Amino acid sequence: MRWEILSFKQPIRDLLLTTYSRPIQAMKFYTVLLLLLGSLIAVPAATTINATNQYAYGANLGWADWRGDTNSGAVIGDYVCSGYIYAANVGWINLGNGSPANSVRYQNLSGTDFGVNQDGMGNLSGYAYGANIGWINFESTGAPKVNLATGNLSGYAWSANCGWISLSNAVARVRTDTLYPGLVDLNGLPLPWQVENFGGRGVDANADPDGDGATNLQEYLAGTNPNDANDYLRITFYHRSGTYNTMAWTTQPTRFYEVQRRTTLDNASTWSVYFTFTSLGAGNIGFDDFGNQNYYRVRAIKPLSP
Numbered sequence: 001m002r003w004e005i006l007s008f009k010q011p012i013r014d015l016l017l018t019t020y021s022r023p024i025q026a027m028k029f030y031t032v033l034l035l036l037l038g039s040l041i042a043v044p045a046a047t048t049i050n051a052t053n054q055y056a057y058g059a060n061l062g063w064a065d066w067r068g069d070t071n072s073g074a075v076i077g078d079y080v081c082s083g084y085i086y087a088a089n090v091g092w093i094n095l096g097n098g099s100p101a102n103s104v105r106y107q108n109l110s111g112t113d114f115g116v117n118q119d120g121m122g123n124l125s126g127y128a129y130g131a132n133i134g135w136i137n138f139e140s141t142g143a144p145k146v147n148l149a150t151g152n153l154s155g156y157a158w159s160a161n162c163g164w165i166s167l168s169n170a171v172a173r174v175r176t177d178t179l180y181p182g183l184v185d186l187n188g189l190p191l192p193w194q195v196e197n198f199g200g201r202g203v204d205a206n207a208d209p210d211g212d213g214a215t216n217l218q219e220y221l222a223g224t225n226p227n228d229a230n231d232y233l234r235i236t237f238y239h240r241s242g243t244y245n246t247m248a249w250t251t252q253p254t255r256f257y258e259v260q261r262r263t264t265l266d267n268a269s270t271w272s273v274y275f276t277f278t279s280l281g282a283g284n285i286g287f288d289d290f291g292n293q294n295y296y297r298v299r300a301i302k303p304l305s306p
């Protein structure tokens with residue numbers, strides 16, 4: 001039996017990790033690794049908040065509608081939040097203008113560069129502002145957070161004037177349907193991701209500066225570091241015993257993974273989804289395969305993509 005890890009639409013050199021040979025096996029077994037390219041353009045949404053899960057609550061504030069008037073409601077992003085929450089008792093609350101001065105996250109050091117940040121793991125921090133109630137602090141004690149798998153918000157924000165504001169409770173919660181990636185260039189790379197990883201715009205999506213065989217766009221989609229040659233999506237283990245196969249791959253805690261399968265590598269055979277994991281960061285699978293020849297690949301899925 002022989003199996004290989006191949007790249008798709010990439011030089012084989014860098015991803016051809018291991019080839020095993022065993023004597024006299026009827027079945028040939030190949031594994032193939034691929035990152036699928038996602039959509040290229042993200043248009044700023046009027047709000048990302050779910051239409052039936054939109055209310056936070058504060059005892060001294062009452063209900064706060066994160067969809068606002070829906071045209072300028074809250075936008076929860078990969079890097080920053082923006083838009084407005086509306087509470088009947090205190091009026092509009094501003095989560096930030098969506099354009100942090102450093103193009104990545106608000107610094108919250110001045111009244112012109114304030115807002116609520118998302119740290120990439122779902123944790124929310126920073127300041128929102130309401131003209132009638134002043135600053136609202138998203139900080140560690142209240143542990144405000146967006147669940148990257150479900151979009152559900154949890155924890156509390158603190159207002160000196162209104163006390164704790166609950167983002168989820170027994171009867172209502174705030175949920176975001178998507179995470180806004182920021183302005184996305186035609187090459188598919190969001191502006192804040194480019195600045196965070198390369199210090200500026202104009203990054204070549206097809207380049208591979210760390211030489212690990214994954215392009216910058218593939219690294220973005222897989223949530224890996226485009227400047228770390230040891231960090232890229234790859235199948236790391238495969239073993240077959242009888243008809244039972246076990247396989248493992250590198251993971252990120254911010255990604256879902258999907259195993260796909262097809263019977264040949266030519267275009268007459270289409271990839272079909274073999275198994276999709278519903279928990280973030282799942283990195284291995286065991287399964288029976290009775291076929292004569294199958295090819296497998298692992299896809300990283302960025303959750304809550306617009």
Ligand SMILES: [Ca+2]
Pocket residue numbers: 207208209210211212213214215216219226232
């Ligand atoms: Ca790379």
Ligand SMILES: [Ca+2]
Pocket residue numbers: 210212214219224225226227228229230231232
């Ligand atoms: Ca890398």
